[in-house]
Each structure stands twice: as C-alpha cells, then as structure tokens.
Amino acid sequence: MAGLYFEEFSVGQVFHHPIRRTVTEADNVFFTAMTHNPAQLHLDEEYGKTTEFGARIVNSLFTLGLMIGISVANLGMDEVRFPKPVFHGDTLHVETEVLELRESRSRPQNGIVLFAHRAINQRGEIVAQCKRSALMLRIPAQA
Numbered sequence: 001m002a003g004l005y006f007e008e009f010s011v012g013q014v015f016h017h018p019i020r021r022t023v024t025e026a027d028n029v030f031f032t033a034m035t036h037n038p039a040q041l042h043l044d045e046e047y048g049k050t051t052e053f054g055a056r057i058v059n060s061l062f063t064l065g066l067m068i069g070i071s072v073a074n075l076g077m078d079e080v081r082f083p084k085p086v087f088h089g090d091t092l093h094v095e096t097e098v099l100e101l102r103e104s105r106s107r108p109q110n111g112i113v114l115f116a117h118r119a120i121n122q123r124g125e126i127v128a129q130c131k132r133s134a135l136m137l138r139i140p141a142q143a
Contacts (some may be wrong), residue, residue, distance in 0.1 A: 002086065004136070005136065005137055005138060005139045006101070006110065006111030006113065006136040006137065006139075007111075007138060007139050008137070008139045009098050009101055009113050010027040010098060010101075010109045011098055011099065011100065011101060012097070012098065013042060013097070013098040014096070014097045014098075015095065016093070016095050017093065017094045017095065017096065019043075019093075019094070020092065020093045020118075021066055021088075021091065021092055022089065022090070022091040022092075023058050023062070023063075023066075023086055023088060023089070023090050023091075023092065024088060024089075025088040027058070027062060028042060028056070028058045028059055028062060028088060029042075029043065031059050031061070031062040031065075032059045032062075032127065035059070035061065037059060037061075039059075041053075041056060041057055042056055042057065042058070042059050042141075043056065044056070045128055048095060053085050053087075054125075055087060056087075056088070056089070057085040057086060057087060058085070058086035060082045060128070063086050063092070063119060063127060063128045064080060064082075064083065064128055064130070066078050066092060066094075066119065067092075067094050067117050067118075067119040067128045067129075067130070068117060068130070068132060070106075072133060074132065074133075075112065075132075075134060075135055076132070076133050076134040077130045077131065077132045077133075078130065078131045078132075078133075079129075079130055079131045080128075080129075081128070081129050081130070082127065082128050083125075083126055083127065083129070084121070084125045084126065084127045085127070086121065086127050086128075090121045090122060090127070091121065091122045092119050092120065092121055092127065093119075093120055094117060094118065094119050094120070095117075095118050095120065096116065096117050096118075097115065097116045097118075098114075098115060099114045099115065099116050099131065100113070100114035101113055101114075102114075102134055106137065107135070108138075109137065109138055110135050110136060110137060110138060111135075111136050111138055112134070112136070113133070113134050113136050114131060114132070114133055114134060115131065115132045115133075115134060116129065116130075116131055116132075117129065117130055117131075117132055
C-alpha cells in the first residue's frame with residue numbers, strides 16, 4: 001500500500017501484506033513493562049494457567065501496533081476489536097481491505113481512504129481488526 005496514490009485504490013480491493021511476524025515472549029514482556037501495564041494475564045505464567053486461555057496472552061496493544069504498523073499516515077482508528085488472543089509463538093500476517101474513498105476537503109493534494117485491517121494467526125483466526133482512515137497523496141497534476 002505504501003507508494004500508492006489515492007487514485008490507485010478501489011473499494012473492495014484487498015492487500016495481503018507479505019510481512020509476517022512471530023510474536024515472542026520477549027516482545028510481550030518488554031512491551032507490557034514499557035507501557036506500565038501490570039496485568040497478570042501478560043506477565044504471570046502461573047496466573048495465566050488459571051484463566052480460560054491456559055497461559056499468558058500477548059498485550060493487545062502490541063498486537064494492534066503490529067497490525068497497523070505496515071501502513072501509512074494515520075488519521076484515526078475505529079472499531080478496534082480483538083476477537084481471539086495472541087499467544088507467544090503465534091505468527092501473524094495482515095490483510096487490508098479498502099472500504100471507502102473520499103476527497104479531502106482541507107487538502108486538495110490528498111484523498112482519504114478508509115481501510116479495514118485484519119491480523120490473522122497461523123491457524124487462520126482473526127486476532128485483531130480495526131477500521132482506519134489514512135491520508136494518501138493524489139497523483140500530482142502535470143505542470
């Protein structure tokens with residue numbers, strides 16, 4: 001998606017991003033500690049064993065960061081959901097669908113694209129999803 005102009009997008013277009021990432025225990029512990037999130041569900045394996053998941057789960061904000069990190073100029077996110085947990089060792093890939101295109105009223109050199117991002121684990125389960133508005137450059141007018 002990076003490098004595409006606004007006019008190169010179409011509603012319904014789907015991008016299967018080639019970047020994949022295996023989430024490690026270190027990713028989760030470091031991110032959780034750096035964001036001062038003391039939730040036992042992310043840090044305490046013994047506690048995690050007593051939950052419905054049977055183990056620690058990865059901090060959802062780390063998952064969100066991975067999912068949207070592959071894209072461009074973020075104007076905002078809506079409808080952020082985490083339907084399934086991410087565990088240490090899960091490998092995530094992301095797909096993006098174009099939902100809407102509109103002209104920017106305040107920036108005529110740009111257009112706004114509404115994307116639906118989905119992070120999917122190696123089992124084919126959607127683990128995170130959101131709608132996201134991005135500011136995209138328009139094809140420059142010929143001088």
